[in-house]
Amino acid sequence: MSNRLLTSKHYKWRRWLFISAVAVQLLVASASIVLMSSVRVVVSGESLWSKGLYVAFSNLHQYADSGAAQDYISFQEALSIPLGVGKAREALDAGQQDTHAMREGLLQGENHPADIDSLLRVLPWFWNMKILQPTIALWRQGDAHVQSIRELGEQIFIRRSSDKPVSPREIAAWHQQIAAIDSTVMPLAKQFSASLGENSRSLGNMLLLVNLLTALVLSILYWLSVQRAIAESIKANSELEVERLRSNVTLAALGDGVLTLDTQQRIRYANPAVSRLLDMPLGRLLGRSVIEVLPFSAEMLQPPGIHQHRDESVHWLTRAEQDSVAVRVSITSLEQDDVHSGSVMVLHDVSQEQNYMRMLAWQQSHDLLTGLDNRAAFEKYLLQAVGKYQASLLHLNLDHFKMINASYGHAAGDEILRQVCQQLRLALRESDVMARVGGDEFAVLLNHCQPHAAMQTAERLRKSVHELNVQWRQHNLHTGVSIGVVHIDPSQNNDPQNLLGMADSACKHAKDSGRNRITVYNPYNRVFQRYQGDMDWVQRLRTSLEEDKFTLYAQTVYPLTPQGKGMDGIHFEVLLRLFDKPGQPLSPAEFIPVAERYDLMTLIDRWVVRNTLKLLKMHLAQGANISTCSINLSGTSLGDSELLEFIRHNILSQGVAAEKLCFEITETSAIASMDSATSMINELRQLGCRFSLDDFGSGMASFKYLQQLPVDYLKIDGSFVRDMLKNPNNFAMVEVINHIGHVMGKQTVAEFVGDQATFEALQAMGIDYAQGYYIAPPVLLDAAFFTQASRPPPQLRPARKNSTPAGIPRT
Numbered sequence: 133m134s135n136r137l138l139t140s141k142h143y144k145w146r147r148w149l150f151i152s153a154v155a156v157q158l159l160v161a162s163a164s165i166v167l168m169s170s171v172r173v174v175v176s177g178e179s180l181w182s183k184g185l186y187v188a189f190s191n192l193h194q195y196a197d198s199g200a201a202q203d204y205i206s207f208q209e210a211l212s213i214p215l216g217v218g219k220a221r222e223a224l225d226a227g228q229q230d231t232h233a234m235r236e237g238l239l240q241g242e243n244h245p246a247d248i249d250s251l252l253r254v255l256p257w258f259w260n261m262k263i264l265q266p267t268i269a270l271w272r273q274g275d276a277h278v279q280s281i282r283e284l285g286e287q288i289f290i291r292r293s294s295d296k297p298v299s300p301r302e303i304a305a306w307h308q309q310i311a312a313i314d315s316t317v318m319p320l321a322k323q324f325s326a327s328l329g330e331n332s333r334s335l336g337n338m339l340l341l342v343n344l345l346t347a348l349v350l351s352i353l354y355w356l357s358v359q360r361a362i363a364e365s366i367k368a369n370s371e372l373e374v375e376r377l378r379s380n381v382t383l384a385a386l387g388d389g390v391l392t393l394d395t396q397q398r399i400r401y402a403n404p405a406v407s408r409l410l411d412m413p414l415g416r417l418l419g420r421s422v423i424e425v426l427p428f429s430a431e432m433l434q435p436p437g438i439h440q441h442r443d444e445s446v447h448w449l450t451r452a453e454q455d456s457v458a459v460r461v462s463i464t465s466l467e468q469d470d471v472h473s474g475s476v477m478v479l480h481d482v483s484q485e486q487n488y489m490r491m492l493a494w495q496q497s498h499d500l501l502t503g504l505d506n507r508a509a510f511e512k513y514l515l516q517a518v519g520k521y522q523a524s525l526l527h528l529n530l531d532h533f534k535m536i537n538a539s540y541g542h543a544a545g546d547e548i549l550r551q552v553c554q555q556l557r558l559a560l561r562e563s564d565v566m567a568r569v570g571g572d573e574f575a576v577l578l579n580h581c582q583p584h585a586a587m588q589t590a591e592r593l594r595k596s597v598h599e600l601n602v603q604w605r606q607h608n609l610h611t612g613v614s615i616g617v618v619h620i621d622p623s624q625n626n627d628p629q630n631l632l633g634m635a636d637s638a639c640k641h642a643k644d645s646g647r648n649r650i651t652v653y654n655p656y657n658r659v660f661q662r663y664q665g666d667m668d669w670v671q672r673l674r675t676s677l678e679e680d681k682f683t684l685y686a687q688t689v690y691p692l693t694p695q696g697k698g699m700d701g702i703h704f705e706v707l708l709r710l711f712d713k714p715g716q717p718l719s720p721a722e723f724i725p726v727a728e729r730y731d732l733m734t735l736i737d738r739w740v741v742r743n744t745l746k747l748l749k750m751h752l753a754q755g756a757n758i759s760t761c762s763i764n765l766s767g768t769s770l771g772d773s774e775l776l777e778f779i780r781h782n783i784l785s786q787g788v789a790a791e792k793l794c795f796e797i798t799e800t801s802a803i804a805s806m807d808s809a810t811s812m813i814n815e816l817r818q819l820g821c822r823f824s825l826d827d828f829g830s831g832m833a834s835f836k837y838l839q840q841l842p843v844d845y846l847k848i849d850g851s852f853v854r855d856m857l858k859n860p861n862n863f864a865m866v867e868v869i870n871h872i873g874h875v876m877g878k879q880t881v882a883e884f885v886g887d888q889a890t891f892e893a894l895q896a897m898g899i900d901y902a903q904g905y906y907i908a909p910p911v912l913l914d915a916a917f918f919t920q921a922s923r924p925p926p927q928l929r930p931a932r933k934n935s936t937p938a939g940i941p942r943t
């Protein structure tokens with residue numbers, strides 16, 4: 133419950149307590165007044181009674197003397213007062229609450245009519261009060277003597293009304309009787325009056341006491357309640373103070389700027405973070421309109437509506453030092469009882485995020501090393517120029533840059549790239565656009581530039597790079613640049629990628645023509661077309677790698693000998709297919725030559741290793757029984773010093789047993805990079821991987837190097853196997869490789885097995901494994917492949933032992 137709610141509840145409670153106390157006091161006082169005025173009426177009634185009696189005695193004395201009728205009437209009138217009151221008393225004594233008789237009696241007793249009702253209310257109540265019983269008893273006794281005086285009066289009246297004269301002796305006797313009654317009744321009347329007076333005083337005192345007590349109790353109660361209220365208020369105030377201090381400390385510690393605005397948008401409070409954010413002392417902020425300090429529109433500051441919270445977009449604030457800070461602003465309306473009383477504005481510093489986003493956006497379109505635009509950004513500039521005005525596109529590729537990296541290190545190469553970029557920029561106009569489009573490749577767009585001027589610029593660029601002398605440690609480094617030029621005619625509409633391909637092919641031509649020269653693209657020259665075809669392929673392969681357009685296939689490697697069959701599980705080779713366009717997939721033969729020419733094989737091999745291991749992990753988890761998975765590695769990859777680490781990392785991260793992997797390397801590539809191949813084979817074999825020498829027999833010096841290569845399998849070149857039954861030389865070659873392989877402790881694999889006869893011949897020969905369309909064609913590497921491969925192909929029957937298949941030529 134909120135403090136405010138609690139406080140208002142307490143106040144309400146106390147208000148009611150006060151009203152109740154006053155009401156009780158009023159009630160008690162009113163009851164006392166009513167009671168006292170009733171007592172006063174009773175006392176004055178008694179006084180009337182006594183007075184009536186006294187007058188009656190006096191009148192009777194007079195009548196006794198005079199015998200005048202008027203005196204008797206006066207006597208009766210005076211006596212009727214005590215008699216009337218006596219009637220009322222009798223009615224009260226009867227206890228039947230005969231209010232009519234009581235009223236009659238009281239009226240007759242000359243009580244004021246206005247007092248009758250109050251007498252009727254209190255007398256029955258007095259009648260039951262023990263304390264008043266002696267007083268009432270005196271009244272009763274008095275009333276008995278009132279009857280005596282009435283009777284004596286009647287006797288005197290009768291005697292006086294007779295014709296017989298009254299003697300002085302009689303008169304004296306009457307006076308004596310009257311005096312006797314008087315002397316009896318008057319002390320009683322005095323006693324009655326005194327007792328009543330005493331009772332009334334006691335009652336008065338008692339009521340005074342009751343009033344005082346009530347007032348005292350109520351005052352104590354109220355005092356206690358006030359004390360409690362004070363204690364609560366002190367507690368609430370100290371809690372409020374603690375809360376205020378906590379809020380202040382919290383606000384001061386907040387990294388977000390917090391401002392409180394009044395309804396006029398003036399700043400009433402600002403925490404220190406605001407001062408830090410705006411680089412302005414708090415004193416200069418307070419009391420000022422927020423619009424003067426912050427670049428916000430009045431509309432934005434409109435109260436967002438009761439209980440609403442509004443998040444605004446990011447604003448950049450310029451500070452005193454002319455630097456800027458990005459803030460996200462949120463405004464919350466302050467309401468009290470649904471009335472807008474200002475707002476709270478929070479400024480959240482998002483400069484870091486914004487700068488980070490700016491940096492990311494910059495990185496997306498720029499090259500980090502040189503700060504130049506990247507290829508994607510350059511293509512946009514190119515698109516703006518194409519078909520609109522005369523321009524020229526230059527593709528620049530540094531000459532023998534690899535050598536600089538290899539000889540002086542990558543850092544030296546980076547330095548050259550940076551300095552070349554500065555040098556090139558100096559030779560260009562402000563309106564020209566330059567980008568880094570590859571490792572050592574730059575593209576330049578010469579806007580609004582005629583071909584001859586473009587050629588002059590190209591020459592300037594070539595010369596500036598050629599003459600550039602980069603100091604690297606103690607070395608002077610030089611490089612050159614080959615430049616391909618495409619003149620962009622505004623009448624032609626070519627897409628940017630095509631133009632870049634054309635410029636690239638012109639650059640290739642310049643390289644092939646001896647480097648450090650300029651070649652203009654000529655669409656009618658076939659050489660350019662071939663270059664361009666290659667460039668298209670390079671681009672296609674790069675995109676396919678980035679967009680995962682390659683697919684993995686698998687072909688069963690079938691065991692033929694007991695040794696091969698001894699391996700429990702499926703043995704297969706992973707094959708790569710490219711599915712980048714609708715239709716049939718492309719086999720590696722179609723793209724590997726280009727990939728090799730343009731150094732893409734290592735990337736492709738990595739893609740294959742990574743994705744094969746991913747799939748193996750999945751299928752092994754699903755229960756596939758795999759003994760050997762063969763993966764091809766290109767010759768270029770054998771020289772890639774980082775590939776070993778890449779394979780090791782993937783094996784570990786996917787958790788696939790290295791024993792299940794066999795890497796196939798071609799004989800020729802292994803021989804070409806003998807040292808690196810041997811060290812990689814040794815390293816991976818230590819992990820548990822196996823190796824297979826692919827296309828064995830195709831090289832000239834196959835057997836010479838075989839001893840040096842620690843491989844597990846020899847994969848006989850398919851060209852020998854394919855027609856071995858028709859060509860005795862090939863048959864012999866297969867036989868020899870198989871024999872020598874076995875002698876050297878390696879297992880043999882025959883690929884391109886296309887029919888049953890070849891299969892049987894290989895089996896008879898003792899080849900360990902066979903692979904080819906006859907056994908199983910390459911299929912998608914998926915769950916169905918493992919289901920299929922776990923059963924022997926239906927066409928294969930058990931091999932006939934010691935029989936030479938028909939049609940095997942003998943040499």
Ligand SMILES: Nc1nc2c(ncn2[C@@H]2O[C@H](COP(=O)(O)OP(=O)(O)OP(=O)(O)O)[C@@H](O)[C@H]2O)c(=O)[nH]1
Pocket residue numbers: 501529530531532533534535537541542543544545546549570571572643647
């Ligand atoms: N230092 C450095 N080298 C890079 C960078 N990006 C790519 N390279 C290397 O640049 C070299 C480019 O070589 P290529 O253009 O293919 O060949 P080249 O040696 O220049 O030979 P030609 O172009 O035929 O004259 C490759 O070895 C890349 O590894 C980079 O940012 N910094």
